[in-house]
Amino acid sequence: SNMAAFVTLATNDSYARGAMVLGKSLRNHNTSRKLVALIGPQMSDPCQSALKKIYDDVRMVDVLDSGDAAHLAMMKRPDLGVTFTKLHCWTLTHYSKCVFMDADTLVLSNIDELFDREELSAAPDPGWPDCFNSGVFVFRPSMETYGKLLQYCTEHGSFDGGDQGVLNGFFGNWATADISKHLPFIYNLSSIAIYTYLPAFKHYTFDPKSKQIAGDVHEASTHPTFLLEWWTLYSSAVVPMLQDMYGDQPFHS
């Protein structure tokens, strides 16, 4: 197959709201690619329905119930629960190339040119720039890679307890092998950078054509501009849809 998709993950209703805003932001910037959401069994029906309005493809991932290799892996490493769910994106072999985005990210422009990159492309993490930030990455679904990832996970665990540690361990030559797999930092702008090196932030984001993704719009240090953008989308596009889905049921916006 030759299809390309943006993929996100939301195991519960709070991350679902993030995924809705992310999906809306991708649509608003006229992506020509498919939108896929991996969801967890705890998600409420109204949230599932709202996601289905925005995403082309909403898929339930239940690692606990799967009885497959992922289930076995998770029995050995119960600490890595959500990580195993995230790795499931490699099973989307219906698509040839994907861009994974955390549910708490937001696109600020059309970023379809990311599909020109190869697995595993990602932006540097400002906390340790020889690691990539796993909030946004380009990958190729493959059952073979999926199997190897699960095996790596069970054997080595995660040095930081999350998916970023696992993925940086597995794709361990990212820092040294191929510069084209280094996405520009603005593709996953951690808001921490705005505060630690403001002159660079101003210098490199000044170009209004520069492509940007706001990473982790909910972390404490997030820039007000990104937060405002998130809440604007949420209240104008997501809340009305949720009101629709919940109908008479109680619902907190």
Place this chain on the structure above:
Amino acid sequence: SNMAAFVTLATNDSYARGAMVLGKSLRNHNTSRKLVALIGPQMSDPCQSALKKIYDDVRMVDVLDSGDAAHLAMMKRPDLGVTFTKLHCWTLTHYSKCVFMDADTLVLSNIDELFDREELSAAPDPGWPDCFNSGVFVFRPSMETYGKLLQYCTEHGSFDGGDQGVLNGFFGNWATADISKHLPFIYNLSSIAIYTYLPAFKHYTFDPKSKQIAGDVHEASTHPTFLLEWWTLYSSAVVPMLQDMYGDQPFHS
């Protein structure tokens, strides 16, 4: 010529003490390369003498007095004083390849293999990882490059007001062109990383053979281990030498 040298800069007595500790740390780790210090006219005689005990080559750089292109450049951009002095390292054409190190850095192991890299190699800056940190970099002295740097400086200034902004502007394709010019982050370990992403710090510095430079050992967030290493070298190797040089003159260690 085929000579290689570590180069530092100290315009005054406080940075001179840093340069002495840096020089000692390079000697203690048995570097086979030459040590060069660029100094400024404000430096006291005892400090100059102490530097000459440690460095092979101590050179006075007086941009204000030079009457050359650098002087002219600085008249146009007086805000970039120390930056112009730092750029002088490109005039060291007696050496074919050099590693510049800020006076407030410290090597924790032999790092002579840095001379296998080409201009301009440097480690990512954690504040904005698509910029390199200009505290440690590999370069090739060249009067042609020096002239272009001065011209760039006067035309574009520095986006952060210092040498890091100028050098990142001039070597503007560092983030995208050649992965071999990305020094491992541990080659210029900003102590901020220890606090922002501790699991990565532990994971990547665990290997006792890993090469490390402590960058900016005096910034507020510096790890106690680096500070202790600095003070140990300073009090055991530098203070006795300064006492010698100052003789009966008053001197504060």
